[in-house]
Amino acid sequence: MPRLSALRIGALEELSGQLRFAPRARLLGQLERLRELAPEIDPDRNYPEDWVVFRITGYRPDLQNPSTFVGAALLGDLSSLAERLSAHAALTPDDVEGESLRVEDLQNRWSVSRRTLERYRRQGLIALRVRETGGRVHLRFPVAVVESFERRRTASLDKARGFTRTPDAQERRLVRTARRCRLRYGWTLNETAARLARRSGRAHETVRQILLRHDGEEGSPIIQEGGPLTAHERRVIFRAARAGVSIAKIAERYGRSRASVHRVVNERRAELLRRLELPTDPAPGADEAALELDVVRTGLGESAEQTLESFLQLAAMAPIPNRFVEHALARAQRALLATTGAGVGALSRHNPRAADLDRAETNLRWVALLRAELVRMQRRHALQAIESALGRPLAELSPDDARRAHAMAMDAIIHAATAFDPARGGRLAASAGLAINRALAPLRKSPTPPGAARATPSSIVLTDWTRRLAPWQAWLDPDPRLRRRLDRLDSLARTVIERRYGWAGAPPKTAQELAAALAITPIRVVSIERAALRSVRAGADRS
Incomplete structure (x- = not known):
């Protein structure tokens, strides 16, 4: 049997x-x-x-x-x-x-x-x-x-x-040539086999098997590969896939199957999620019902202010933060973190499902967008706290000090928003003000000297605080150039990217959700996303 x-x-x-x-x-x-x-x-x-x-x-x-x-x-x-x-x-x-x-x-x-x-x-x-x-x-x-x-x-x-056995003499010539090529050019097994196959008239797989057989029998292998990928190689594969590089190209480069590359990428995604130490039980202040409120589902994904002038204008126009909205955002981010933590804890150790990973990653993107709204609501308070702590208008600082003060204040608010617990009944402004005051201590000790050169607020470019909201953004956020190139994409691609990353006002979508909304397949969604990511790299190479 x-x-x-x-x-x-x-x-x-x-x-x-x-x-x-x-x-x-x-x-x-x-x-x-x-x-x-x-x-x-x-x-x-x-x-x-x-x-x-x-x-x-x-x-x-x-x-x-x-x-x-x-x-x-x-x-x-x-x-x-x-x-x-x-x-x-x-x-x-x-x-x-x-x-x-x-x-x-x-x-x-x-x-x-x-x-x-x-x-x-x-x-x-x-x-x-x-x-x-x-x-x-x-x-x-x-x-x-x-x-x-x-x-x-x-x-x-x-x-x-029509297969015929390769003569022993030809096998020996192939092995000698492969060794020279490997030493001179550093080709992979697949590259070596493909090039020698064209020269010799033998099939690619035939040459590849000859080289593998030689390496298995001899003490001095030609191609020292085929074993487990190193940690460095796995990280490189993950980064390449995240940048939109073709899975087929990655597979060819490392002499692996496409399925193996997908598995490496998914295992790395799961590993990074587990490192976050997310809560697995509902945290104090978490409220899943808050996820259905309009205030956590609309108006998301606004870009950060790019210049000091725009920050000053937005801060001056900002209304006093609404307590209900502030607490709803905080409850929603805590509920999402707890749900995501439970999902990550249930991931398979050996073969995590791509759909489960996508759900967890999409939830985390949503958390970052909610946190951005909490921070954005504090801009008026941030400006007041900066000027109170430094004893002078922000616009009177030198360009470098103005940039530092803005970055320090926004980072302090991000830290406060991350820890904010609405179950305690307080307001974010209180903890944010204390955090800003502590963060600006270095600038108080070395203030901008009187008469120092100053630039106009419109010429002072600020760092993008929306990319520092959470640790997972380091691998879940796309290249920032992608957002700046949206107008160069066709309408479908632009829609996919905006909805995938939550740049259209609504929460970000999984590939499955987006496919259902656009009446296309999840495969098509991922294909469009990867092509858009590749276009950023191609545009950078041409510039």
Whole structure:
């Protein structure tokens, strides 16, 4: 009896368990739907979990945060899932519609090895697990599935049929050339194999396997890679993905599969979230009902003042902070932090779901926007506190001192807003004023000397305090140039970016939420976002 092939995607393993006791007729129908699904999967695209479950079972689960699967990984598991559904249904030869081939028959038909067949199964060739007369279990490939695979993979099958062993002398030449290229150019395994394949006329994978075999047998390997990625490499992969670099390019650079790169990125996202030490229980002052109030769902995402002149004008026009609004914002940020902390605590240690990570990250972006509103409400108080502490108008300070005073005051308010607990019944202005007074002590000790050069407020450019609201902004906020380039994006891309990051007044959206709102797929949302991030880098390279 052949051993069941392993399932690598946890959600498919869970689905297999749920279907274990399904009626036999339903399992047979699901096997047919699975066979129809395999030819439609594009290895380079992403597919949401609820869509995959619907295509296989016929019902769409109500998943709050569905995972997203890379097409290549999904193809790699479909045949394994078909095996399990076949076993659950106790499939017999009579259940297989039309003719079918055993492993040996298909090897002879295609003139390939068993290992090659296993590779094709990971590319979407569906096999059924059939119990023959006498109780023996064999894998069978329906002829309709085989013919469909042949139509899609004619070139690769022709290559496999025409495969000839590389002569030993040519292998030795390839190894010598690879060693020289590695020393001179520092190429990766894939780069080396691709270039030597073009020179030698052998297939890329053939050359790659020759080099891997040599490295496995010899004490002086040519390409010292293939082991676990270093911590530094994982961080670089994460940063590249966050900047919108193609996952395919990252995979090629490090000699990994796309699925591996996605896993590295998601594991890094989970690691960074866990480092935040978020609360896992409702904190004092938290109130989930506050999340439904208009004051925490509208008017968000305003840019920071860019010059001292604009700060002075905004501070002068700012109304006295409304107690209800102030407390609602504070309660909402505490509720979001508690919800996010519980979600992060429940993340899988080995394969965190992309949808769960996106929900947590989107919540944290919302927290930062709420905190920005708390800080923004204190601008009038900030100006008064600065001038009271320094004993002179802010506009009379030197440009450097004015910038420092503004930055110190806003950072002090951010710190106070982060710790503000509305359950105690106080007001943010009290703690913010004390924090500003302490923060400005260095400027009081070395004030701007009388007669020092001063610039006009309109020429004094301030630092952007909205990018210092929370530690997670270091990796969750996009390149600041993206916001300045919004007018260069097409209308759909601009809408996606503004809503994704909460720059349109409303809370930020997950990819799933945004897809539903715009009637596009989550894959399309992520693709648009990544293209926009890449455009920032491309624009910087041209400037």
